[in-house]
Amino acid sequence: MARAIWSGSISFGMVSIPVKLFGATESKDISFNLLHATCGTRLQQRRWCPTDEVDVPWNETARGYEYAKGQYVVLTDEDFERLPLPSKHTIELTSFVEEKEIDPVFYERSYYLEPAERAEKPYALLLKALEKRNLTAIATITIRKKEQLCALRAHEGTIMLETLFYPDEIREERGMELGAIKVSDRELEMAFTLIDIFRKPFEPSEYHDHYREALAELIEAKLEGKQVVKAPAARDNRVIDLADALKRSVEAAKKEAAKPKPPARARTRATRPARRPRKVG
């Protein structure tokens, strides 16, 4: 299993249950690195100070809150330490509610809670109790310096922790007024009929990210077709024989020429370098 992102304990009444927190979901989005289109080198992010015209190392950075345009109040690490965050290493249970009382809009991220060593017993007890009563615990937890509201619920033999948005993080304004619109019974009947046709149990496995699959295929095809932008830094340290290397290069080019080409658009963007930034020679 992945590394725990947090460890501490669930605190509830006199009971304390040491636990570890693991992310329950992961985004499978294909991520890209930003390259310099003209040469294929991966771009670096720089912390650049335009005043001193220097790259700034981490130990020279500070966190500023912009209270007015261009005006900052600076907070130090000590300032952050002094903040009242009682739940820093604890998940403080404050109440128990029914799951349906929590509207899905509040759910932010899901985590699995695992018992730490020798905490299996109290963990199992809490899990059982939540299952039997069919209740969800509301608590607070501090993850990465941010205190968050969360809900603990039993799910297939594990306690899950769902971080929740605070009510003031949910947008109220919706800019739509539907009260005045009249809907006839016949229209409603028709809608019901349609719904009934499509009604079936929720099977998450039936759903795929078609875009991601297509993207993965495209990447695969590009790798096959050798239309790969190589970073200049990726040095090949083997001693190459120029004649051999050229021969391979020429053979690859001939193979490429024999193949039907993918749409010109996509190809040129990826492989053709743009005009060089500054011409010296």
Place this chain on the structure above:
Amino acid sequence: MSAAGTVVSGVLEQLERRQPKMVLTVDGYQLAVTNLDKVMWPGAGRSRPLTKRDLLRYLTRVSPWLLPHLAGRPIFTTRYPDGVNGKSFYQKHWEKPPEYARTVRIYSSHREGDGEYLICDNLPTLLFLAQMGGLELHPWFSRVDPAPDARGHGVTFSGSEANLEKSVLNYPDFVIFDLDPYLYSGKEGKGEEPELHRKAFKRTRELALRLHEMLGRLGLEIFVKTSGRTGLHLYLPIVRKFDYDAARSIAETIGRYVLQQWPKEVTLEWSVPRRTGKIFFDYNQNSRGKSLASIFCPRRHPMGTVSMPVTWDQLEKIYPTDFTIHTVPGVLEENGDPWAKVLSSKQDLDALLQRQSA
């Protein structure tokens, strides 16, 4: 005197008249030229400032050698309407090309449509470009004429990118390398490009000579010219069997090999700070629509230096500022063009490499 010679001397005679503007008669066409006494190059050291009249004279005199190298090639130009110290812009398309200019419609993915491109294959067009302040000429490495080595490739260049890719304009005549020294003299201002100096040129020349020797061992004959600024341009003329993508991958293979052989001397890095102290071996210009400053093309150096082809023997003795718009016509009239045979020295890479393995 040949017909072309008569045209050249006719234009030179007209330019002798001291008027600041005139209507030139060039090969039967009328061409208005203006601001003839405007200084285009300020001069440096003992060299005097050079005017637009000097530019027109120069281009007229070298045209018998220059025009064959531009034939059939779409051309871009860097215009310096107020001389090399003024602002400049890169011009690719001409909305209203003059009647005597050959043009070609080419699809541009950038414009998402066709554009009118100029081909400079006669003297009036060359002088028209000079009149527009177009000092630097950037011809494509591919050309519109399939004969003799690219018959069978398409000659439709407009309508779509696919048409252009199938066409002969997608098949370059050369694999090219631009050796660009990032060797600073130390006298440059902050953020300035490295200036030309003896030590840097010596190192660049040595790299070129080694590359020449190395490719020579594979039976490949490469041509060299000064860039007219700090570097050297190397051209490997090839039979048009390979499109730009292939030419670039061949160039990249050679680039990586060169880097491996001389890692302390050469860089393929894109970032300018990382190139510092090394010679940038630029193979990235092997791409459709990319170009280098043409052979015999005047450059943005105060002395009016020119990109000059030399033989490999000569390379050991020359220095880029030997070749200016003053000196080059004389050199050409005396010795001819060392690159005259560049297009008849085409090499069939495929066949050559097959032979290597045999």
